Amino acid sequence: MKTPTICQLLLEDKTANNITVQGWVRSFRSNRFIALNDGSTGQNLQCVVEFEQYDPALLKKISVGAAVKLTGDITESEGAGQKYELKVSEITVYGTSDPETYPIQPKKHSLEFLREKAHLRVRTNTFSAVMRLRSRLAYAVHHYFTTQSFYYVHTPIITGSDAEGAGEMFRVTTLAPQNPPLNEEGKVNYKEDFFGKETNLTVSGQLEAETYAMALGKVYTFGPTFRAENSNTSRHLAEFWMIEPEVAFNDLWDNMDLAEDFIKYVINDALTHCKEDLIFLESRLLEEEKTKPQADRSELSLIEKLKFVTENKFIRLSYTEAVEILMQSTPNKKKKFQYPIEGWGVDLQSEHERYLVEKHFKCPVVLYDYPAEIKAFYMRLNEDQKTVRAMDILFPGIGEIVGGSQREERLDVLEQRMEALGIDPKELWWYLDLRKFGTAPHAGFGLGFERLVLFVTGMTNIRDVIPFPRTPQNAEF
Numbered sequence: 169m170k171t172p173t174i175c176q177l178l179l180e181d182k183t184a185n186n187i188t189v190q191g192w193v194r195s196f197r198s199n200r201f202i203a204l205n206d207g208s209t210g211q212n213l214q215c216v217v218e219f220e221q222y223d224p225a226l227l228k229k230i231s232v233g234a235a236v237k238l239t240g241d242i243t244e245s246e247g248a249g250q251k252y253e254l255k256v257s258e259i260t261v262y263g264t265s266d267p268e269t270y271p272i273q274p275k276k277h278s279l280e281f282l283r284e285k286a287h288l289r290v291r292t293n294t295f296s297a298v299m300r301l302r303s304r305l306a307y308a309v310h311h312y313f314t315t316q317s318f319y320y321v322h323t324p325i326i327t328g329s330d331a332e333g334a335g336e337m338f339r340v341t342t343l344a345p346q347n348p349p350l351n352e353e354g355k356v357n358y359k360e361d362f363f364g365k366e367t368n369l370t371v372s373g374q375l376e377a378e379t380y381a382m383a384l385g386k387v388y389t390f391g392p393t394f395r396a397e398n399s400n401t402s403r404h405l406a407e408f409w410m411i412e413p414e415v416a417f418n419d420l421w422d423n424m425d426l427a428e429d430f431i432k433y434v435i436n437d438a439l440t441h442c443k444e445d446l447i448f449l450e451s452r453l454l455e456e457e458k459t460k461p462q463a464d465r466s467e468l469s470l471i472e473k474l475k476f477v478t479e480n481k482f483i484r485l486s487y488t489e490a491v492e493i494l495m496q497s498t499p500n501k502k503k504k505f506q507y508p509i510e511g512w513g514v515d516l517q518s519e520h521e522r523y524l525v526e527k528h529f530k531c532p533v534v535l536y537d538y539p540a541e542i543k544a545f546y547m548r549l550n551e552d553q554k555t556v557r558a559m560d561i562l563f564p565g566i567g568e569i570v571g572g573s574q575r576e577e578r579l580d581v582l583e584q585r586m587e588a589l590g591i592d593p594k595e596l597w598w599y600l601d602l603r604k605f606g607t608a609p610h611a612g613f614g615l616g617f618e619r620l621v622l623f624v625t626g627m628t629n630i631r632d633v634i635p636f637p638r639t640p641q642n643a644e645f
């Protein structure tokens with residue numbers, strides 16, 4: 169049966185006869201007013217039931233969480249709070265919902281409580297708004313790249329190379345864990361495994377995307393990636409989605425331009441197409457901020473913050489300049505950083521990144537030209553022989569949202585870097601082939617999709633912007 173969604177009905181903005189809607193009951197007041205939600209919008213449709221006309225046994229079945237079909241006329245509402253309402257003439261209850269045991273009651277639940285109910289939490293205003301935004305942002309990602317003439321590449325989820333160095337990997341195997349076949353050295357014989365070698369879940373689609381950039385020119389991947397790091401933070405997931413464009417003939421500056429333009433585009437798209445959900449999330453955040461001490465409250469509202477990012481140029485500065493600023497910073501001098509900045513060459517921790525973005529510049533920051541030692545083997549070595557053409561984009565409240573680089577296209581330099589880092593060239597023979605056959609400058613980056621969704625929705629924990637988060641000790645659902 170084709171029925172309009174509540175979103176469509178409200179957009180039509182007019183009265184209508186004999187309309188059927190289907191959804192879930194958000195509340196049922198005075199045996200008369202059903203607030204119906206079908207997920208198409210954050211707004212509920214007020215449905216008015218003349219209870220005298222119905223069997224009390226039927227009405228008893230209507231409680232919070234029940235799935236119903238309601239038919240009637242859309243009329244102008246007599247009550248305050250909504251323009252239209254449905255005068256119900258026919259009720260079908262698809263499924264009841266026991267009010268004693270249904271966890272999602274029309275009251276405020278903590279996000280921690282809702283995480284335990286991840287299969288039901290999307291029935292709340294907050295999570296439905298977040299997930300509608302997530303969906304729109306994913307669409308905007310594809311739209312952006314498609315209109316910029318990029319091709320979408322599906323890089324493998326199961327990978328045979330473990331040399332990417334982006335993090336700990338999850339092994340993929342069909343061998344019996346209790347008694348796997350052993351080789352002569354007494355080690356597990358992966359030759360007998362499904363793929364005849366050790367395989368893992370991918371940590372990034374970059375290396376494979378590079379092969380496609382060297383033929384299709386402008387490509388991107390957008391898929392799940394997996395990291396078995398034991399990072400129990402509000403910014404890390406073991407399974408997350410990453411967007412990785414890779415462009416032939418781009419240098420580091422083109423790469424920064426692309427990243428900045430791309431981020432601004434998708435945020436603008438959300439501002440245009442998800443206004444209602446953003447207004448709701450903004451008010452949610454405002455409430456949450458009220459519980460914090462004044463000093464920790466954000467100066468900008470959610471929508472102001474998003475507009476600030478789309479309307480201002482990101483600050484660009486080298487790692488060396490950033491270290492200078494950090495060395496001279498008050499928290500460093502007063503030994504307030506957990507990891508004090510003692511000199512050039514140290515890896516920046518999120519406390520340092522956040523200081524730069526939130527306190528010093530108060531603006532997104534692109535850091536580039538990092539020390540070679542703290543970055544991956546594939547990043548292009550600079551003439552100083554000390555730094556590589558890396559760039560990270562740091563966002564307020566998030567820290568690193570993008571990591572990327574111009575890639576090392578010179579075979580001899582790449583081989584030296586791999587040797588220095590103990591990466592077996594035999595493992596990545598196909599990657600080295602790219603440098604043997606028509607090598608060219610190229611660059612790309614990875615944007616963590618959940619970190620983007622975090623930023624846009626104003627949520628504070630990454631577990632709340634993906635339907636079923638995977639984190640250490642947590643893979644329920």
Ligand code: 4AD
Nearest residue numbers: 372374404405408412569570571572612613614616
């Ligand atoms: O900086 P990373 O590790 O870069 C790469 O993987 C490169 N291969 C990307 C490329 O150049 N094509 O990760 C990229 C981004 C980070 O900036 C961050 O936003 C996100 O991925 N990210 C995570 N997001 C959630 N949970 C985690 N555990 C993440 N690790 C990285």
Ligand code: MG
Nearest residue numbers: 560568570571
């Ligand atoms: Mg990184």
